[in-house]
Amino acid sequence: MIVLNYADRTPIYEQIVNKVKEMVLLGILKPDEQLPSVRQMAIDLSVNPNTIQKAYAQLEREKIIYCITGRGNYISGNDTLLKNHQKEILEETKKLVEKAKLAGVSKEALVKYVEDEYQQYVEDEYR
Amino acid sequence: MIVLNYADRTPIYEQIVNKVKEMVLLGILKPDEQLPSVRQMAIDLSVNPNTIQKAYAQLEREKIIYCITGRGNYISGNDTLLKNHQKEILEETKKLVEKAKLAGVSKEALVKYVEDEYQQYVEDEYR
Amino acid sequence: MIVLNYADRTPIYEQIVNKVKEMVLLGILKPDEQLPSVRQMAIDLSVNPNTIQKAYAQLEREKIIYCITGRGNYISGNDTLLKNHQKEILEETKKLVEKAKLAGVSKEALVKYVEDEYQQYVEDEYR
Amino acid sequence: MIVLNYADRTPIYEQIVNKVKEMVLLGILKPDEQLPSVRQMAIDLSVNPNTIQKAYAQLEREKIIYCITGRGNYISGNDTLLKNHQKEILEETKKLVEKAKLAGVSKEALVKYVEDEYQQYVEDEYR
């Protein structure tokens, strides 16, 4: 289900966190659905259980999952994730625009980039 | 001239690299202009000379400066920096759009974000 | 495995870089094979860990190895090294010919030099 | 007469040495011809007199020039330079072939490279 990229510099536990977030956003993981246990996932990904533990801990801190001791970890039903994600996007847009101006990219050019990329992703969906 | 942010987790030497790149892009540093010596900059920023050395080494690798041993470090005249920067922007736009779609942000909304931010920076210039 | 030449004025870290490249080209080091850790190699070669770090950093920059923090350094699978090496040879051939002409060495003489040396290396293989 | 390349890493004094050697090989500087004085050349090249002194010292060590104290520096008449140059070429050919074999370049390919480059230089002469 989750594929790790060892060549990538981002920490393993963060890759897991990101992947779970993505699956929640895409609706692959639904509220109150149970996640694999720490040990099971550690085996599945051939990774140290500590690493999974760290990933789950962070997901819990961000209220994306909730944990019932002795039972397991479950997807949280709230939509905080969506709002956080949108805030993040706003910030990143800010940084991107800052860079673009520095590089002499005009507003029109940048907007065109965005539109082109957007289009492409829409097409990808139907292919 | 350069202000370091110790709270930021990006390495000191990278902060320096980025700042120099920015100053080159903005035309503050011009081709064949001499940079402060490794030692001098180390004193200015209250940082170890090796750290400056590492920053300058990376800048040289990226052809943004050239160095004459026993003489000093100088800004390189080529415009590769600009081209690289523009490529980088394209890539980041791609990632941003990917995230936006995931978060259910419509194309129109994202384009509006970009335009708004862009406008703001233009206004900043004249204030 | 690696023997350093302290009499040689080429920096230690560069000697290491060259040796690793050579071993990759010769197929002694294979893709995804793990290199000794920074610390271990530092002990093996009786050299400071920072020196090894510098060598590994350069190898990573040249995409000859990739590194996973907290895990280790691994040989990269791409064949960019081979292509770069061939380009380098073309450039050096150019310089050599320039020198030869300057010294009044005829084309035939130079070609003979090359053929003789080549032959010798082939013989070396079978001895 | 001599153009220095400050961006190049090779020491200034060595660039001067090489240029003088080249001019001797090309017959631009002839036996017993007087070279500019240390001071004059230092002014011409906008360089520290020590640097010129070092270059001349090395040229004298290699018997390419001889110096009469209080009179000046003169081109040496012997042809040792030519022989040294040819020896050097032999050595470099050896190294080049070594590299070529490592990179899997066949004898035929390398010889072709050499012949092609040689041809080009001959054509350059007549253009």
Add this chain to the structure above:
DNA sequence: GTGGTCTAGACCACG
């Protein structure tokens, strides 16, 4: 345990 960054202090070649 791993790699990554930084400091402190030293030596060298070059100008």
Add this chain to the structure above:
DNA sequence: GTGGTCTAGACCACC
């Protein structure tokens, strides 16, 4: 004076 390399020893994040 300049940059370039190296050593020694420290701290951090990650696994």
